Amino acid sequence: MKYTSYSYPHAGVEVSAFIVDGGVAEYHVMIHAANPRQTYREQMDAVLDAYSALLKNELSGAVAVFKRYFLSDAANQAELLLAATAESSDCALSIIEQPPLDGTKIALWVYLQTNVHTKALSNGLYEVTHGAYRQLWMGGSSNRAANSEYQMRLLLNDYTMQLMEQNCTLAANCLRTWIFVQNVDCNYAGVVKARNEVFVTQNLTEKTHYIASTGIGGRHADPKVLVMLDAFAIEGLNPGQINYLYARTHLNPTYEYGVSFERGTAVDYGDRRQVLISGTASINNRGEVVHTGDVRRQTERMWENVEALLKEAGCGFEDMGHVIVYLRDTADYAVVKEMFDARFPEVPKVITLAPVCRPGWLVEMECMAVKKAGNAAYQPF
Template sequence: MAGKLREISVWDDGTGTGERFFCMTAEPGGSFEEELHSLMDRYRESGGDGGDEFLLRFHVSDPARQSELLSRVVKGRRSYVSIVGQPPANGSRVALEAWHLGGMLGKSKEETEEGTVLVARRKHYRLFLAGRRTAAVCGSHDQMQEEFRWLDRVAAAQGGTVPALVHRTWIYCRDIDNNYRGLVEGRNESFDRYGLSPENHYIASTGIEGCTETPGRLLHMDSLGIAGLKQGQVRYMEAPDYLSPTHLYRVAFERGARIVYGDRSHYFISGTASIDAAGNIVHPGNVKRQTVRTLENMRALMERSGGSLSHLKQAVVYLRDWADRDVVECALMDSPLAHVPHLLLKAPVCRPGWLVEIDGIAVNGAGDSSFAPL
């Protein structure tokens, strides 16, 4: 499957500050070490070893056994590295996604026992990725609150607060059918503490099945922050006639966030499923029709925000049951995602009735000259 799919996309305006996105899945059949080295060779040969690497996220089949070797392979890398237990749906042991930012003036990476923070400096902005490495408390509710308390300290070190600086999170939840409610309640209470509401908006997010190598760690979160934004640069993506605001079913995250710069826009689409304007599951039990509806919802979000699905640069497709992979991939090949690098992973969604979820990053040239370029 990997050889048939587009694996790299580029946004480039010719100024040397372009961006590249990679989505690559190993060919199945080898040991983890063999598949990992083959995948990294392919990534390197495709230009993935440059100093502009910002994010490198691995999706693996067995993090308890594989994380030690993977950590050795990527040791010393000057980018933010994330390892998530989400098996590739093609039966291989490892897949990767990467985001490269051209034109960085510098990068700094701080790794402590508590977590990792990677800061990329541009002329007018600082983009940072952050993730906690350990859990000192038990239960998904308390661990979710712990994640945000640690992120509070990260944001303060960047000169702001979580609501002001953090605009995208990816939350991975071990055994989501049992632990998602604690995630939701812990996040809701954290957002209440920040004073966030449907009126002044939450943070774009994906909350999905995923695990670390540590069995007692029920949650971990990757967060993207941006320092230097002015009022009006963050715009929230909505299509309420297609998919409901999340607070209607008592969760708190934005459907997507558009960040407008002088030269481009970034679109961070949260995990999106087959949902309607009232918050109901559409096409229960039919994974093909759920995939089509999910794409319709994503299209509506993009088009209401000055973009289109053709502006997607990468996507991650999460399946509850990897037996559905061929049906879902066939539906994707009949959509704009046929031309977008994407991964297909086994990762159940927050409600058992949702069989597929998709998130993604889009970039286009719809900037606003009243703001500084990225």
């Protein structure tokens, strides 16, 4: 993975690039507002201007396939952002209140590719085609059902129907979900119950497999929305291309403590291996929180767990395209930022305020990685 950084007026940009000759290039971009004293509109404009300049110059020819904005106050900021981006809605879009902890009001993660064809589908999914594969991205799905359980159930049922309309299924094609839960300490139990029950109906069980996922605190601009869903599926894979990651020396199967997601998923193509690492915290292989109350040691154990998952996929930290870090307590930001800057100085990353699904976990991270590989049995990405 090649890492580069750029400076624009009032914005900083971090880019990772995976490039293969004649194939699809992949880019992960993190854009941060650089001046926390500016108004929200000024910071938003700085981020949007930096993104436009990056596409025009450094990443000419790349197209966005998924984009997520992290806001400090969605109720007062999301509408202005949507208005500013309406004419250039170029990919699946997610907007979540997870305040960047550098003191700014907005940050942006964008995943881009080259040599692909893209279009918005009528059912709300965003299609990206390349060779034998068709990606289906979804961002910001929500509803206003009575409670978190009903909202999660409706979200998954609707998403299952969206996939069926595209001749796909949740079990065979969905590789990754992100579930954002308002007041996660109170509402996560309903999310877990609904997900477990819907998954059984879709042949997703401990005897088959689950889906890589992050379930984390996050807020929609509408206070009646308790749960939001982002998702990623691919049509064109055969079962042999998908491998689920366990790292049993460090982690236990999630069903042992009542939840249903995979720790990570590796997908093999003819020219690369992509790895999707779920939200990972300081947990041991008995499902217990490790180093309670010590964010420094929790960060170190979290790294060990992620490294074990990546290693199982034949990858390492040097293959990471981006990292998202979630903190429960703003007071831990200085310590965690210092640790991440020292260990991963070039990897595109953002650290946000987002409580993890279990109160004892002070910090969580997720990442995507990619590594060159060759398998003549599969079509290239």
